[in-house]
Amino acid sequence: MGTIILRVCFIIFVATLGYLSGPILKTAISPPYNLIIGGAVGAILAIIVIISIIWAKKNDLKVVISGAVGLLFGVIIANLISYTLIFEILEPNPITIAIFILTNVIFAYLGCGIGIIKGPEINFRFFRRSIGESQPEKQYKILDTSVIIDGRISDLCETGFIEGVFQIPQFVLRELQHIADSSDPIKRTRGRRGLDILQKLKKQMDLEVEITDQDFPKIREVDSKLIALAQKNGGKIITNDFNLNKVAELQGVLVLNINQLANALKPVVLPGEIMNVRIIKEGKEEGQGVAYLDDGTMVVVDNARRFIGKNVDVSVTSVLQTTAGRMIFTLLKSEESSRSYENPEV
Numbered sequence: 001m002g003t004i005i006l007r008v009c010f011i012i013f014v015a016t017l018g019y020l021s022g023p024i025l026k027t028a029i030s031p032p033y034n035l036i037i038g039g040a041v042g043a044i045l046a047i048i049v050i051i052s053i054i055w056a057k058k059n060d061l062k063v064v065i066s067g068a069v070g071l072l073f074g075v076i077i078a079n080l081i082s083y084t085l086i087f088e089i090l091e092p093n094p095i096t097i098a099i100f101i102l103t104n105v106i107f108a109y110l111g112c113g114i115g116i117i118k119g120p121e122i123n124f125r126f127f128r129r130s131i132g133e134s135q136p137e138k139q140y141k142i143l144d145t146s147v148i149i150d151g152r153i154s155d156l157c158e159t160g161f162i163e164g165v166f167q168i169p170q171f172v173l174r175e176l177q178h179i180a181d182s183s184d185p186i187k188r189t190r191g192r193r194g195l196d197i198l199q200k201l202k203k204q205m206d207l208e209v210e211i212t213d214q215d216f217p218k219i220r221e222v223d224s225k226l227i228a229l230a231q232k233n234g235g236k237i238i239t240n241d242f243n244l245n246k247v248a249e250l251q252g253v254l255v256l257n258i259n260q261l262a263n264a265l266k267p268v269v270l271p272g273e274i275m276n277v278r279i280i281k282e283g284k285e286e287g288q289g290v291a292y293l294d295d296g297t298m299v300v301v302d303n304a305r306r307f308i309g310k311n312v313d314v315s316v317t318s319v320l321q322t323t324a325g326r327m328i329f330t331l332l333k334s335e336e337s338s339r340s341y342e343n344p345e346v
Contacts (some may be wrong), residue, residue: 070115071108139164140235145175147239153318166209167219227253266295272315279307299328
């Protein structure tokens with residue numbers, strides 16, 4: 001309520017200033033119309049200022065700056081045209097005043113609109129660079145739908161290990177929106193999670209996120225469009241989709257796979273190492289037990305079925321690395337000791 005009262009008072013104050021400034025228009029507009037027009041112009045300007053403040057609160061800083069710069073250039077161009085073509089040729093009168101105001105409004109609106117639409121595509125980082133320093137080539141990291149929904153990319157970006165411009169195509173956003181609007185509750189939740197992750201990425205201070213309109217209408221599949229975009233921009237695709245990874249590599253596109261990164265960061269386990277695990281369930285082979293490490297790595301233990309629900313010490317015999325993850329094969333420590341005794345080294 002207090003905010004509304006403050007805004008009304010501001011409109012009245014500016015309208016009063018416009019009314020008191022009405023005598024300036026006396027040469028072009030006869031009294032008392034000059035006072036009425038002055039007050040009306042003041043009220044309109046106050047309303048525009050209030051609407052602009054409300055709009056600025058709801059938009060990113062880049063959009064606000066771009067709109068303000070576009071508005072400034074629009075007003076400058078409008079005044080150059082007005083003073084050159086109107087006031088130098090025609091005498092001041094109500095018609096020329098109206099043309100002058102209309103010209104300013106049109107060019108201000110046009111400049112602000114262009115700034116809002118195209119301004120965010122400009123890289124503002126050059127303001128932070130010293131004079132004479134060359135602008136490095138952008139290193140695009142193109143995000144696909146699966147890695148956005150996965151969510152780990154947000155945590156990875158916060159660590160600062162990935163550099164460059166994160167590029168998100170409009171066709172990926174449309175796919176996310178389609179998933180978020182799905183009648184299937186699971187798909188709908190996944191889609192909304194993806195949109196939340198994008199908002200989180202855009203709010204990170206040291207991260208440059210670019211929404212691109214580049215599209216390939218002749219290509220129908222989203223994965224194929226991603227590959228085409230990467231080839232065009234010389235970028236890398238960030239994904240956790242195994243099939244997209246393989247297809248992109250066959251076409252010479254570099255891929256950063258989140259799953260491969262996660263597997264590479266798992267602790268190294270060597271044959272002969274002793275570890276303590278909890279047997280969760282039985283394995284595929286007779287007598288086998290299965291356990292899991294904290295990072296989700298599966299541990300297969302021979303002859304451990306009878307220890308389901310218990311913690312046991314095991315000895316690593318081998319490690320199998322697959323595209324889906326890593327599997328560790330082990331023996332019970334007691335059995336490993338007996339085997340070593342029965343088969344001593346020669």
